[in-house]
Amino acid sequence: MDRVTTDRRLSMTQQLVVDLTQQILAGELPAGSKLPTEQVIIKERGVSRTVVREAMSRLQAEGLVETRHGIGTFVVDTARPGDFQGSKHVKGGAYDALAVIELRLSLEVEAAGIAAQRSTPEQLQAMREALDAANAFEATDDESARVDFEFHLQIAQCTGNSFFIDAMAHVGSALIAVIQQAGPAVTVENRALVIREREQIYAALARRDAEAARASMRLHLINMLQRIRGVVELTAQ
Template identity: 65%
Template sequence: MPAANPDRRLNLAQQLVHDLSQQILAGELPAGTKLPTEDAFSKARGVSRTVVREAMSRLQAEGLVETRRGIGTFVVDAIPAGDFQATSPGKGSAYNAVAIIELRLCLEVEAAAIAAQRAGAEQVQAMRTALDQAHDAQQAPCTRTDFEFHLQIAQCTGNSFFIDSMTHLGNTLVAAGEQAVPALGDAMQMREREQVYSAIARKDADAARAAMRLHLTNCLGRARAVAEAGNS
């Protein structure tokens, strides 16, 4: 039997890391929770034990789980997304939003360009699905649905550092960073995300880079406006 495609195995491991990290950061798997065995994960997810092992190693490297020899793998304490604001004493969420969107500009502009060069048909479709879900949530705050769209872009890069950064930091980045920005139904933001998607789908790296920069720069401008209004 031929060996499993390493790219497919990596993608499956990354998806498992994403799913579990979201459950941990959302508090659905609190600290102290014992995770299922490799064999149980393998059967439940329909993946090889090698995939599960790679995912557990990644989660352990990110400080979300620990393996106790002979006992099992357990969730460890993680900083909830809401606690991020407490790291900036004297500054409200609007100021945190400005700082975080500045960070996202450094990370996601180039990720969009790389995604345009590397995205496969299935990845583009997954990004389209995430984008449609974001647009459907017109009355919801910009949190998880918008994060899923940006995470799919990171997945398209095929670069584990981009993927791990968005997976590990995503809840905090978006939850804090978008609190000062209007809801997902904002027509301008919807157009901006469509431009990012369109550029990646047609494999135009320069256009993807420019569209993501425009989107996040506009988010930054809106966040700054809210921060200044709150300070007046």
């Protein structure tokens, strides 16, 4: 198999993984639901059997699905005991959210710089759509954490690096859970600032300015840390 064919297959696998991950995190494919059969995915997506099987293997490795031989592939409960997740208490959720944001700082800053250099026009358009969806949500909406994460997941996808994509997909369910448990770090008062921070990230990516993309992402995540620390301080009182 030549390099071009291999790269194309890997790209299609990554896209399928990201799409299915987003559907699972969004609840479109809830825990216990059965994924479409291999034949259906091949027909609907126009991909090969190898692409589908590699995508399923990645989703299984990330703990999002499980295959029951002779029956099919099912979405697992991502909130099972023993999985990485926030405390059921608000204070625990806030502290867990801080830990996840610290992890994202080590991951997403460089991802943004790489994405600025590698993103395609089609990926930038998908990112623009994800950003518009995130900006449209009210700060207090329970789904705001999920749609914000989808924007960040699109950035990871733009790196073309399966390790960035898999890492972001893997922390997705934990990230959304702990932020929702921590309470709204994005409030009515700071919503405009959050939107401006995300727009700065996108603008840097669109003009392919890697250093500005890194700086904008770092600022956004550091500010997010400060906002969540505010939640921690309130709950500690």
